[in-house]
Amino acid sequence: AGLDIHAATASEMFNVPLDQMDSETRRRAKAINFGIVYGISAFGLAAQLGIDQGEAGAYIKTYFERFPGIRAYMDATKTEVRENGAVSTVFGRRIHIPAIHSKSGAERQFGERAAINAPIQGAAADIIRRAMMRMPAALEAAGLSEVKMLLQVHDELVFECPSELAEAAIVEIKRVMEGAALPAVALTVPLVVDARAAGNWDEAH
Structure with a gap:
């Protein structure tokens, strides 16, 4: 981080x-x-x-x-x-x-x-919306169609997927979220996304 x-x-x-x-x-x-x-x-x-x-x-x-x-x-x-x-x-x-x-x-x-x-x-709201709009197509293109975006919690996105896809999903999700401002705005402070996988939302925190 x-x-x-x-x-x-x-x-x-x-x-x-x-x-x-x-x-x-x-x-x-x-x-x-x-x-x-x-x-x-x-x-x-x-x-x-x-x-x-x-x-x-x-x-x-x-x-x-x-x-x-x-x-x-x-x-x-x-x-x-x-x-x-x-x-x-x-x-x-x-x-x-x-x-x-x-x-x-x-x-x-x-x-x-x-x-x-x-x-x-x-x-911040604009950025998370841009990430959400791009996410389904990005996951599909990465061969991760089984990864489903469930909900947004402030600046956080929650996904559900088979456990064997979690590691690959994290890589793609981070890529999309960290680049969400582009190409419209090149932020001078880079966005850094933390991501974790667990059995439920509480454990992921």
Whole structure:
């Protein structure tokens, strides 16, 4: 698998080497990573991490200092949605945010948070859909017609197949999923897919 984004954030934020990362420091970085995208306040982060508000505010300030591109993305996205009432994924799919034009300040703030999140989750949705659309034909072409795609769970696909085909199926499924953005979009960060075979979904995790 690729680099653990929460551990990498923790390393940058708290000056802890990756090979010395403890679970609590990573947990704090994870809360900051997700909280920032959803516009969390120092008050909200303090409550979530069980720390005082001043410390939480310092975490948020440090985060934007270490990752200025995230602040730039958030500001640019807010400007875009205010001007156009919509944002787009990297594939060009438009996502309309009606709340941005609400008379309610709280609803407009919700619209800003939704706009920041939509291109990210929207692109992930686009990618998994592209993989799902290509998968049946790819499996058929690879001589794996007995491998059946059962369902999607967020960014995960669940398949069923005879046990003797599992290893070959994993190779083909990973190939299709990791290349799903192409040729429309060449991602600068490669997609890395983890795949496991087991007797049931629970055991596969």
